[in-house]
Amino acid sequence: MIFWFSGTGNSLWVARQLAASLNDTLVDIARASLDGTTEWTLKPGESVGFVFPTHSWGPPPLVCKYAKEMHLNGYTSTTHTWMVTTCGDDIGLTPEILQKALGDIKLNAAYSVQMPNTYICLPGFDVDDFTTEKTKLIAARARVEKVALSIAERRNVTDVVRGSMAWFKSRIIRPGFVRSAMNDSAFKVDADACSKCGLCAKQCPVGNIAIDADGHPQWQGDCTMCLGCLHKCPKTAINYGNITKKKGRYYHKGK
Ligand SMILES: Cc1cc2nc3c(=O)[nH]c(=O)nc-3n(C[C@H](O)[C@H](O)[C@H](O)COP(=O)(O)O)c2cc1C
Numbered sequence: 001m002i003f004w005f006s007g008t009g010n011s012l013w014v015a016r017q018l019a020a021s022l023n024d025t026l027v028d029i030a031r032a033s034l035d036g037t038t039e040w041t042l043k044p045g046e047s048v049g050f051v052f053p054t055h056s057w058g059p060p061p062l063v064c065k066y067a068k069e070m071h072l073n074g075y076t077s078t079t080h081t082w083m084v085t086t087c088g089d090d091i092g093l094t095p096e097i098l099q100k101a102l103g104d105i106k107l108n109a110a111y112s113v114q115m116p117n118t119y120i121c122l123p124g125f126d127v128d129d130f131t132t133e134k135t136k137l138i139a140a141r142a143r144v145e146k147v148a149l150s151i152a153e154r155r156n157v158t159d160v161v162r163g164s165m166a167w168f169k170s171r172i173i174r175p176g177f178v179r180s181a182m183n184d185s186a187f188k189v190d191a192d193a194c195s196k197c198g199l200c201a202k203q204c205p206v207g208n209i210a211i212d213a214d215g216h217p218q219w220q221g222d223c224t225m226c227l228g229c230l231h232k233c234p235k236t237a238i239n240y241g242n243i244t245k246k247k248g249r250y251y252h253k254g255k
Helices: 010-022 029-035 061-069 094-102 130-152 166-180 199-203 228-232
Strands: 002-004 026-028 039-041 048-053 071-073 081-087 109-114 187-189 209-211 217-219 238-240
Touching: 002 010, 002 029, 010 026, 010 048, 010 081, 010 130, 026 029, 029 061, 048 061, 061 094, 081 094, 081 130, 094 109, 094 166, 109 130, 187 217, 199 209, 199 228, 228 238
Parallel strands: 002 026, 002 048, 039 071, 048 081, 081 109
Antiparallel strands: 187 238, 209 217
16 A cells, blocks of 8 residues: 655656556545545555655655554554655655654655655755756656565665755754745735636645635645645746746656
C-alpha cells in the first residue's frame, strides 16, 4: 500500500512508477484526509510506502498529520515500511521527522529522488532552467527504477541526499518556515489574466480554493503550500505576492 501526496505532480509520478513496478496500490493522502479515512488493513506480508515532496527539509505537515492519525490493521514488526521523498536539491532530516510522526510504525528504508524544483516564493528561489529540468527528469527515471528494486528486495537502507547543515535546516529553519511561510494570505489572482477556468480549485489537493461569484479563486486559509494552483494556472494568473511574477512555472506532465 503506497500512501502519496503531491502538489505539482513529481511525487505522484514517482508513486505511480513504484506502484506499477511493485504491483502495489495507491492511496491519496489528501483525499483520505478530506474524507476522514484513517483506517487501513494490510494483506499478510504487504509492505507500506509513503511518497511525498520535501517541504522545507521535512515532509509536508499534512503528511505528518496523516501519519500520526492513520491506523494500519495487520501491521507487524515484520511489515516492510519505506518512504520516498522528491526534492529539488536535498531533504535534511525528513526521514527522522516522518518517523516521529509514524510513532510505532517503524521506517525500514528511506530514499530521495531529485526532481525539478517548485519552490519559488522567496528571493533566490526559482524553477530550474530548461536543461536542468530535463536532466533531472531523465535521471529520475533511472533513480526510481533503482529505488523500486531496493524496495522489492526489502532492503533496510537510508539512501538520501541530506545536503549540508541538515540539522540546522530541519530543526531551526523548518519550524519557522512552517509557522510563517506556509499560509495562503499572499496568494492573489490577476483578474484580467484569469480565464475563470476553475482549474486552480479543481486541482487543489486539500480543497482550499473556492471560486467567487466573478469566477475567480479565493483561498480559504487552510493551505499546504504545495503551489499546485500557482504552477498549473494555464494563464499564469496566480502569484504569491509580487515575488513570483518574474519567476518560472513548472509542473510534472505525467509522462
Ligand atoms: C513549500 C515548498 C518547500 C520546498 N522545500 C524544499 C526543500 O526543503 N528541499 C528541496 O530540495 N526541495 C524543496 N522543495 C521542492 C520540492 O520538494 C520538489 O520540487 C518536489 O519534487 C515537488 O513535488 P510535487 O510535484 O510532488 O509537489 C519545496 C517545494 C515547496 C513547494
